[in-house]
Each structure stands twice: as C-alpha cells, then as structure tokens.
C-alpha cells in the first residue's frame with residue numbers, strides 16, 4: 415500500500431491529510447470487534463428477509479420462507495383457547511342448571527365466566543357489583559321481583575322483562591292518576607298506607623286506615639293481600655324496607671300516579687346458551703340465590 419500521506423511520528427499511525435492550524439487528523443482504523451459486529455448484523459438481516467415476512471410490495475409483501483404470519487399465530491392461540499374451554503362449555507349446556515352447583519369444576523368455570531360476562535353486559539344497568547340503582551334492581555339481596563331460583567333467573571336473563579321478545583316477562587304497575595283510576599286524595603291515602611307497611615314514622619293514622627281499603631280494592635290483586643308481592647306480575651314486596659324505585663313519600667306517590675314499567679333486555683339472541691347459564695349461576699351466587 416502506497417502511503418499517500420505522512421505518518422504521525424508519535425503514534426506511527428497514518429494521517430488523513432486533513433490539517434487545521436498544524437493539527438493533523440489520524441486515520442485510525444475501526445476496531446476489529448466493531449467491524450465484525452457490523453458485518454454480522456448485515457448477514458443476519460439478509461437472512462431475516464429471506465426467512466421472515468419483510469419487504470412491502472405494491473399490494474402484498476414478501477412472505478418469507480417459513481410463511482409466518484402474526485394473524486395466523488393469533489388465530490392459533492384463539493382456537494387453542496376455545497379448545498381448552500370446549501369441555502367446560504359443553505358441560506355447562508348439557509347439565510341441568512340445578513345440578514351444575516354440585517360439579518365443582520363446571521361450577522367454578524361458570525362463576526368465573528359469569529363474572530366477566532356480567533361486567534361486559536350487565537354492569538351498565540345493575541352496577542359493577544350488581545348493587546343496582548333506583549329502577550334497576552340490586553341482585554345481591556334476598557328480594558326478587560321475578561324469583562331467585564336458578565330457573566327463574568335463567569328465564570329472566572333469557573327473555574328479559576317487558577322486552578321486545580315474545581316470551582318476555584310482563585306485568586305493569588298501572589298509572590293510577592294519569593289513567594284516572596284513583597283521585598289524588600286516594601293516592602295520598604294509599605301512599606300513607608304503603609309507608610305504614612314498612613313502619614315509617616310520622617304517618618296520618620286516618621289516611622292509613624282509608625288507604626288500607628284502597629289497597630285491598632286496587633292493589634292487592636298484584637301486590638298480594640298482605641302486600642308481600644306476587645312474582646307472577648313482578649310486583650314487589652312493599653312490606654320490607656327494600657325499595658326498587660324509592661321508599662320516600664314523594665317517590666311512592668309518583669310511582670302510583672304515573673306507573674312504572676322498566677325494561678330488562680332479552681339476551682337469548684345476543685349471548686350463547688353457555689354464557690347465559692354462566693350469568694345465571696353467577697347472579698344466583700351473589701347472595702340472594704334461592
């Protein structure tokens with residue numbers, strides 16, 4: 415190799431010929447390890463282009479020799495997961511609801527699935543802990559409008575309440591003022607009577623007595639003679655202090671005057687049977703199951 419530029423005297427290294435104010439630049443070679451690492455990464459990347467999907471083309475891409483695709487790999491993981499669930503889901507739909515509770519494997523599987531399906535589909539209305547809100551029942555307590563056995567809960571979830579499904583549960587609380595079934599004074603009396611059923615203070619005793627007669631004539635057919643509710647109409651128990659819409663006088667007068675008819679959607683066309691069964695067992699397990 416011919417030496418175009420002079421060598422630096424002290425280090426013995428070739429200079430590049432660049433010089434500023436008497437300071438000359440040395441042409442120190444790249445360290446060997448650095449060079450070899452760079453060559454290795456170049457070789458690696460060429461190998462990678464050949465083996466793996468790499469370069470975009472006009473409407474597709476170079477697929478690579480082993481044909482890897484992240485979409486296919488996701489599909490594999492999903493179908494493996496589905497296969498892992500298949501036995502449990504099959505057991506869920508083929509076992510009688512009331513018997514699943516004694517099969518720990520299927521039952522625990524149902525509770526886990528029911529919990530997450532509840533968070534996705536039900537918590538908007540019933541609350542994340544199923545605690546409910548005015549007009550949306552609490553599903554943790556012992557009070558049931560339509561029944562708290564697994565079979566009743568299953569039917570409620572499947573077909574809904576006043577939903578658009580043909581098999582929905584039906585039963586309305588009439589609007590006694592709007593439909594001119596009662597006078598305002600009678601509504602006041604019967605509201606006082608309803609308050610007396612749950613031992614609320616400061617009531618007008620005469621109104622309560624009059625209200626009792628109104629109740630027997632107008633309300634007992636749905637709420638029962640003893641006002642403990644009738645599930646065939648979804649009419650709530652009025653004697654416990656658990657309220658669905660509210661137990662203050664104003665709310666009760668509003669309920670009687672304008673009626674109530676809240677809607678619970680039907681799920682049979684939106685969720686598969688295994689999921690509805692998971693939800694049934696989950697709701698049943700919340701504390702009020704019968």
Ligand code: HEC
Pocket residue numbers: 532535536537538539540549550551553557558559560561567570571575648675676677678679681693694697
């Ligand atoms: C759009 C709001 C809404 C959604 C979503 C909803 N519910 Fe309901 N649910 C209601 C209402 C309102 C009622 C009470 C209906 C009535 O007035 O009788 C109810 C009643 C119920 C009852 C009957 C309670 C009783 O006392 O008998 C059960 C059980 C129930 N829901 C479970 C569920 C489950 C499980 C889901 C999710 C799959 C769900 N709900 C989703 C609004 C909803």
Ligand code: HEC
Pocket residue numbers: 559585586587588590604605608628629632633634635636637647648649650652656657658659660661666669670674675676
């Ligand atoms: C045709 C049946 C029917 C009759 C008659 C009826 N109710 Fe109801 N009542 C219901 C139903 C069903 C509900 C629940 C409404 C709902 O789920 O949205 C209800 C709800 C109520 C509530 C709400 C309770 C709560 O927890 O918030 C009160 C209060 C009530 N009724 C009082 C009366 C009184 C008083 C009368 C008589 C003047 C009466 N009802 C007559 C069916 C009836």
